[in-house]
Amino acid sequence: MLPLLAFTEEVEDAIAEHRGVVALESTLLAHGLPPDRREEVATRLEAIVREAGATPATIAIVDKKMCVGLTDAQRARVIDGGAKKSSVRDLAVAMIDGGVWATTVASTMAIAARAGVRVFATGGIGGVHRGAEATFDESADLMALARYPVAVVSAGAKAVLDLPRTLERLETLGVPVVGVGTDDFPAFYAASSGLALRARVDDVERLAALIIMQTERLAAGGMLVVQPPPIAMDPAEVEALVTSALAEADRQGVKGASVTPFLLAALDATSDDVLKTNIRLVEHNASLAARLAKAVATHPED
Numbered sequence: 001m002l003p004l005l006a007f008t009e010e011v012e013d014a015i016a017e018h019r020g021v022v023a024l025e026s027t028l029l030a031h032g033l034p035p036d037r038r039e040e041v042a043t044r045l046e047a048i049v050r051e052a053g054a055t056p057a058t059i060a061i062v063d064k065k066m067c068v069g070l071t072d073a074q075r076a077r078v079i080d081g082g083a084k085k086s087s088v089r090d091l092a093v094a095m096i097d098g099g100v101w102a103t104t105v106a107s108t109m110a111i112a113a114r115a116g117v118r119v120f121a122t123g124g125i126g127g128v129h130r131g132a133e134a135t136f137d138e139s140a141d142l143m144a145l146a147r148y149p150v151a152v153v154s155a156g157a158k159a160v161l162d163l164p165r166t167l168e169r170l171e172t173l174g175v176p177v178v179g180v181g182t183d184d185f186p187a188f189y190a191a192s193s194g195l196a197l198r199a200r201v202d203d204v205e206r207l208a209a210l211i212i213m214q215t216e217r218l219a220a221g222g223m224l225v226v227q228p229p230p231i232a233m234d235p236a237e238v239e240a241l242v243t244s245a246l247a248e249a250d251r252q253g254v255k256g257a258s259v260t261p262f263l264l265a266a267l268d269a270t271s272d273d274v275l276k277t278n279i280r281l282v283e284h285n286a287s288l289a290a291r292l293a294k295a296v297a298t299h300p301e302d
């Protein structure tokens with residue numbers, strides 16, 4: 001049988017030599033950013049991880065391979081506008097049918113886990129949508145955090161979501177949510193949602209110890225690591241933008257997997273600050289994830 005995974009040489013060497021590797025997702029690039037910013041952000045995220053001494057592995061499914069690290073040609077195909085969105089439920093179809101599939105947090109975690117990559121950086125995870133009591137719309141990212149042994153570094157869940165219910169579901173699913181330098185769950189574009197966290201860390205070594213305990217020794221699934229965005233927007237302004245994006249989605253009857261990309265694109269289109277904050281926070285998360293991946297890779301057995 002053919003292998004499912006395909007590594008770039010850079011990533012293969014880093015894994016073999018137990019150097020820190022940071023998984024990066026591709027849905028953020030292909031569906032979460034405007035076309036003219038994708039290449040620049042993809043390149044910069046990888047550069048930030050390398051500068052911090054770790055190896056970036058951008059993940060996508062291309063031509064029936066789960067790619068852990070992309071060649072320039074593969075990356076160009078992922079961001080050129082034609083990539084489909086693959087969450088976990090789509091993995092089998094993507095692997096049998098072929099073509100180019102961008103992976104969400106959930107499916108990136110599934111692939112990272114298979115490749116033995118323990119640390120992953122993104123912007124914000126998917127979660128419980130507002131109005132989920134009627135629609136049951138809850139991102140598979142939450143299930144994936146419970147299942148796969150990967151730490152996801154984020155600014156929390158996207159502000160378009162229902163943050164209190166997202167935290168409730170993470171508790172039910174047994175997913176530790178650890179604040180880095182904060183006691184609060186961030187609100188993606190804003191520093192705090194006002195929701196208190198159970199766990200806080202202020203240094204990378206302790207966080208690495210928590211990740212190894214959760215993902216390896218306890219074999220208890222993944223972990224959500226959260227830090228506030230480096231530049232923050234006024235929560236009232238964010239809420240006004242979110243309300244109008246949600247109303248527009250409702251008017252246009254947007255449903256299912258298109259909801260998240262639609263809302264993110266609507267927000268980006270209404271405000272330069274949103275896009276700038278979004279890009280800056282992903283970069284900030286990539287930088288922390290790189291330090292973390294190195295600490296995990298070199299952590300003494302205890």
Ligand code: PSU
Pocket residue numbers: 025027028029031032033087103104105106123124125126127138139140141158256257258260261264278
């Ligand atoms: N957060 C962002 N931009 C994004 C996403 C999240 O700031 O593009 C993407 C991630 O890939 C996440 C996905 O996993 O949206 C969630 O989609 P859904 O709600 O359909 O599971």
Ligand code: MN
Pocket residue numbers: 137138139256257259
């Ligand atoms: Mn959904």
